Amino acid sequence: MNKNEKKVERLKEYVQGVLENKGGKDLYTKYKDDIESVTPQECFEIFYSRLERGYSEEEILNILDKVINVFYKSLNTYKWRKPEENSFLYILIKENEALEERLDMIKKIILNKEVEERKDKILTIVQSLKEFDQHYQKEENILFPYMEKKMDKFNGLSIMWSLHDEARERINRVIAILESDDSSIPKFNVEIGKLFFAMLGIVKKENLILFPSAMEVIDDDEWDDMNKQSTEYGFPFIETPNLRRGERIDIQEFSGMKFKTDTGELNFEQLLLLMNALPADLTFVDENNKVRYFTRPKDRIFPRSPVDENNKVRYFTRPKDRIFPRSPAVIGRDVENCHPPKSLHVVNKIVEEFRNGNRDSATFWIEIKGRKILIQYFALRNSKEEYKGVLEVTQDITEIQKLEGEKRLLDW
Numbered sequence: 001m002n003k004n005e006k007k008v009e010r011l012k013e014y015v016q017g018v019l020e021n022k023g024g025k026d027l028y029t030k031y032k033d034d035i036e037s038v039t040p041q042e043c044f045e046i047f048y049s050r051l052e053r054g055y056s057e058e059e060i061l062n063i064l065d066k067v068i069n070v071f072y073k074s075l076n077t078y079k080w081r082k083p084e085e086n087s088f089l090y091i092l093i094k095e096n097e098a099l100e101e102r103l104d105m106i107k108k109i110i111l112n113k114e115v116e117e118r119k120d121k122i123l124t125i126v127q128s129l130k131e132f133d134q135h136y137q138k139e140e141n142i143l144f145p146y147m148e149k150k151m152d153k154f155n156g157l158s159i160m161w162s163l164h165d166e167a168r169e170r171i172n173r174v175i176a177i178l179e180s181d182d183s184s185i186p187k188f189n190v191e192i193g194k195l196f197f198a199m200l201g202i203v204k205k206e207n208l209i210l211f212p213s214a215m216e217v218i219d220d221d222e223w224d225d226m227n228k229q230s231t232e233y234g235f236p237f238i239e240t241p242n243l244r245r246g247e248r249i250d251i252q253e254f255s256g257m258k259f260k261t262d263t264g265e266l267n268f269e270q271l272l273l274l275m276n277a278l279p280a281d282l283t284f285v286d287e288n289n290k291v292r293y294f295t296r297p298k299d300r301i302f303p304r305s306p307v308d309e310n311n312k313v314r315y316f317t318r319p320k321d322r323i324f325p326r327s328p329a330v331i332g333r334d335v336e337n338c339h340p341p342k343s344l345h346v347v348n349k350i351v352e353e354f355r356n357g358n359r360d361s362a363t364f365w366i367e368i369k370g371r372k373i374l375i376q377y378f379a380l381r382n383s384k385e386e387y388k389g390v391l392e393v394t395q396d397i398t399e400i401q402k403l404e405g406e407k408r409l410l411d412w
Contacts, residue, residue: 010034011046018063038074040212048156057162057341065201080212086241088226089211095135096203098237103196115185123178129171134234136164137325142226143214145329148337150217158341163202165340170195229327280395281323285335287389289351294326323373323394354379355387371398
């Protein structure tokens with residue numbers, strides 16, 4: 001074991017002591033030299049090791065801010081290469097800065113003791129914070145998968161996903177209070193404080209730990225790929241950057257390939273068009289729990305930019321927003337890392353029952369933004385009844401639920 005490995009082991013002992021409520025001056029003093037030189041990547045290794053020991057994300061969240069505050073001096077002075085302008089990480093940083101500006105608008109109203117008079121203004125601002133979910137989704141569906149493929153310790157990003165979920169929940173709680181007829185200032189103050197703590201806490205952890213670590217393990221080509229994928233998401237609170245979009249595979253290259261069974265024959269283009277025309281989002285996870293494919297329903301045409309370098313107008317296709325976002329970065333990703341930590345036990349249970357042959361399907365339905373969403377999982381088995389993976393089918397059934405009587409005539 002080298003010097004750095006011994007240091008990390010000692011830092012793991014320190015965090016374990018905090019988890020066991022042994023914190024205090026004596027514990028800090030014992031590990032003072034290591035604490036004062038901790039690096040962002042070492043933080044990932046330390047916290048991931050606790051997940052491996054069986055601690056849940058929620059248990060780690062209980063001590064996370066306390067530990068990071070202790071590590072703050074070293075992390076804040078850590079030197080790392082800053083991202084280039086308009087790069088994927090640069091844009092995430094700009095979004096964070098814009099978020100802080102928006103939160104400052106609420107702070108000013110509170111400091112001026114104008115909450116009661118400007119309640120509607122606060123509500124509008126807090127409702128707009130829901131847009132920041134696009135920032136979290138870009139991390140969960142693009143940045144996190146790239147990092148997870150680099151080193152096992154980055155599987156600890158599930159802790160960050162838990163923080164995102166907490167921020168989402170806090171936003172909804174504050175909105176509920178502001179929309180309530182019997183909301184009170186004291187109750188609002190408590191919840192808005194928790195919201196600030198959650199969202200600004202994420203910004204702090206990104207700046208101190210996530211972003212420096214990402215810059216050290218991801219190369220320029222990968223950053224470029226992430227930027228292309230990010231164009232299918234929004235850019236909350238900032239002007240949409242002028243980014244080059246990802247190129248799609250020319251399906252004409254494969255049009256001669258045939259998919260042939262006893263029920264018919266399709267070429268590659270026909271198969272792709274058929275899959276993407278289905279009124280549902282499909283995701284295929286193989287027998288090794290790796291995401292292998294997802295559909296991109298209903299491509300639409302949008303201008304890429306007014307003209308290219310040859311003064312020719314060009315176009316690109318952009319997929320309809322999926323109910324649950326997917327990006328090419330998730331291909332090959334473990335399915336456990338594609339779901340919020342809070343729902344992971346459900347995912348694992350489904351896969352286990354499918355694999356063991358006890359179940360063949362699972363069905364759920366939820367409400368999202370006033371829409372009824374049907375989520376179904378189907379076990380995939382070959383002719384020998386060997387388990388070959390899971391098909392996830394997600395469909396907006398809001399309009400289907402409204403159907404009554406019959407419709408036999410074409411009305412368009």
